[in-house]
Amino acid sequence: MKKIYAFFLLLSLCLLSSNASNKYRVITRKELKDKVAGGWAGKMIGVTCGHEMEFKAVGRMFDGEIPWKPEMVEESLLEDDIYGQLNFMMIMEKYGQNVSTEKLSEGLANAKFPLCHANLQGRKNFMDGIMPPLSGTPMYNMHADDIDFQIESDFIGFINPGMSSSSAKMCNRVGRIMAYGDGLYGGIFLSTMHTLAYFDNNLERIVTDALKAIPARSTYALCIKDVINGYKKHPDDWRKTWQEIQDKWGRTDICIPYHDFNIDAKLNGAFVIIGLLYGHGDFERTMQITIRCGQDTIAIHLMLLPY
Numbered sequence: 001m002k003k004i005y006a007f008f009l010l011l012s013l014c015l016l017s018s019n020a021s022n023k024y025r026v027i028t029r030k031e032l033k034d035k036v037a038g039g040w041a042g043k044m045i046g047v048t049c050g051h052e053m054e055f056k057a058v059g060r061m062f063d064g065e066i067p068w069k070p071e072m073v074e075e076s077l078l079e080d081d082i083y084g085q086l087n088f089m090m091i092m093e094k095y096g097q098n099v100s101t102e103k104l105s106e107g108l109a110n111a112k113f114p115l116c117h118a119n120l121q122g123r124k125n126f127m128d129g130i131m132p133p134l135s136g137t138p139m140y141n142m143h144a145d146d147i148d149f150q151i152e153s154d155f156i157g158f159i160n161p162g163m164s165s166s167s168a169k170m171c172n173r174v175g176r177i178m179a180y181g182d183g184l185y186g187g188i189f190l191s192t193m194h195t196l197a198y199f200d201n202n203l204e205r206i207v208t209d210a211l212k213a214i215p216a217r218s219t220y221a222l223c224i225k226d227v228i229n230g231y232k233k234h235p236d237d238w239r240k241t242w243q244e245i246q247d248k249w250g251r252t253d254i255c256i257p258y259h260d261f262n263i264d265a266k267l268n269g270a271f272v273i274i275g276l277l278y279g280h281g282d283f284e285r286t287m288q289i290t291i292r293c294g295q296d297t298i299a300i301h302l303m304l305l306p307y
Helices: 002-017 029-051 070-078 080-095 101-110 117-127 154-158 164-175 182-197 203-213 219-233 238-249 265-279 283-292
Strands: none
Touching: 029 070, 029 080, 029 154, 029 182, 029 283, 070 080, 080 101, 080 154, 101 117, 101 164, 154 164, 154 182, 164 182, 164 203, 182 203, 182 219, 182 265, 203 219, 203 265, 219 238, 219 265, 238 265, 265 283
């Protein structure tokens, strides 16, 4: 793990110093290390706390108790939200940051850990000789719009500090293994928020600026814009915004016909943004709101919160 972390820190510094733009921003090694550590801490706490509530509420808000004990974080490495992206990081550590999408796909396919939905189909496609980007298209992957890439894209934002274009390019390489359309845009959007959070603590601006990284007319972008508009209309009542999102988007791209179970990237992404906007920088409140939105919203990111 120390070796991976050292790679992570070195790659971040190299990427930051090699920005091709004429505009440069500076971050100290201490600040960078703090942000990366905060990002991973937020992710690990979020997935373990959220795992206890996974799909306890589908098509409705959750109003019960949300259990949490600090020692629960040790279980985070058992979650695909974590080990999926650690696998990609280790492949980049071995073959370089410009490793081919096919090599990344091979690494995911041959890994011994279990996978679900889009990732599992991506693994099967590789075994069947269907290579990226075809492996992530709806023709070969019925889960292309699911949250799989969205929940494992954090590391891409972490290693591209302040560089949303570089982050998006890397997302296109990794995400094409199992995602397409909104499934791909979700990963690009969330990783872009991480890149922006290195230099900005204004959550509303981070969310709005991150939308520039994905097509404005995509249903993912339209869904997130509805969250932003809901927040402006109901700044003190996240439940009203949740209801508007559920009414408009809650039955789109569902995984199981005639069932409220939904791991669609844009819906779960919208719930994450509800938590971030209404959490007002308070980590516990942000996590509570996001989890209470229901479905599979367990991607909480401390890097995005000012502290």
